[in-house]
Amino acid sequence: MSTESRNARLFARAQQVIPGGVNSPVRAFRAVGGVPRFIARAEGAYMVDADGRRYIDYIGSWGPMILGHGHPAVLEAVQQAAREGLSYGAPTEREVELAEAILAHVPSMEMLRLVSSGTEAAMSALRLARGATGRSRIIKFEGCYHGHADALLVKAGSGLATFGHPTSAGVPAEVVQHTLVLEYNNVAQIEEAFALHGKDLACVMIEPIAGNMNFVRASVPFMTRLRELCTQHGALLVFDEVMTGFRVGLGSAQAHYAKLIPGFAPDMSVFGKVIGGGMPLAAFGGKRAVMEQLAPLGPVYQAGTLSGNPVATACGLATLKEIAKPGFYEALAQRTRELVDGLVGAATSAGVPMVGDCEGGMFGFFFAGELPQNYASVLATDKERFNRFFHAMLESGVYFAPALYEAGFVSAAHGAAEIGATVQAAARALRA
Secondary structure (H helix, E strand, C coil), rough: CCCHHHHHHHHHHHHHCHHHHHCCCHHHHCCCCCCCEEEEEEEEEEEEEECEEEEECCHHHHCCCCCCCCHHHHHHHHHHHHHCCCCCCCCCCHHHHHHHHHHHHCCCCCEEEEECHHHHHHHHHHHHHHHHHCCCEEEEEECCCEEEEEEEEECCHHHHHHHHEEEEEEEEHCCCCCCCCCCCCCHHHHHHHHHHHHHHHEEEEEEEEEEECEEEEEECCHHHHHHHHHHHHHHHHEEEEEECCCCCCCCCHHHHHHHHHHCCCCCCCCCCHHEEEEEEEEEEEECHHHCCCCCCCECCCCCCHHHHHHHHHHHHHHHHHHHHCCCCHHHHHHHHHHHHHHHHHHHHHHCCEEEEECCCCCCEEEECCCCCCHHHHCCCCHHHHHHHHHHHHHCCCEEEEECCCCCCCCCCCCCCCHHHHHHHHHHHHHCC
């Protein structure tokens, strides 16, 4: 019986009752081919599939598991919260504590609202930006993914790029007629867009380090000019930190840019993943004057039955407490850099062109001669070589994202042994 037998049977069953057999498209392995692994359990830096096969996990639930799977302090907090009640539909003290904890590390925000998913947070931030400015037009960038809200589902990366669709069926043209899609890291385009539409622009939404076209960071000149133009024209600069928030550093990506650009700060921010510690939780926030436009104080409506869920907030609080400990990010960044340097070094030794980049516990690599700066250059990298590499690594017990359009994640549970085993497996795969 093959090691994939139970995975294959589960996938066949799933396809009868779930579209594509999965509840989020990239999980289907369509980009890389083969049978998706159905995960039975996880612990530390490892996941175990339905056939009992163990993998070093570099997905980390697509970012949230910054402490690794099953961290004792997080499990204890979640179990205690669950015993007290799963959901109330009423305010709790823990919601306030989590909001205070997030705001303490993100000085650009004075208030925030908790929601249940990154998509919900980005969609709500967009509505609030339009309501607060009284304007309709927005700018996003090709290759940046902000969830599957209609107005933002235009030439997005991630799962959409995997299937080669520039947008989604079911999104009427009139819904996206106010969404301008520009090239990432292209200063000339943003200058032209503001010259033409500046007085009508409500906001610019951007992933400061894009994680949905693998790992592509916004250049300092690009981000500097973007901040200047938003300020000049009265548009809000919205940082989508669903992926980068508390993942690339305790102050998130905006703290990284604030060190490089004097006085830099976004006007609004969107968070998810790490702040929930693996449970469904996200947030959006900004200055008090903007956030007070939300109901029940202002005219912009947003609501959610499970927003501020008591179990999710317990998970998030326990996670934030652990990652705020001295030395946490220094150690995480060192491990991530060791991984990226090891992968690129193995490729160089094998005569295979590969480049990589990382920040904090987030990384990416490309089969290319230089780091891509935008979506078009990501598409020009060697997809077929990535697919072969992915399967070779999977066979060696290393689980990278099953699509070259996705960033990877290292956790505090990844030690020297896991990094070393990964680099050794990569060296074997690249030689082959």
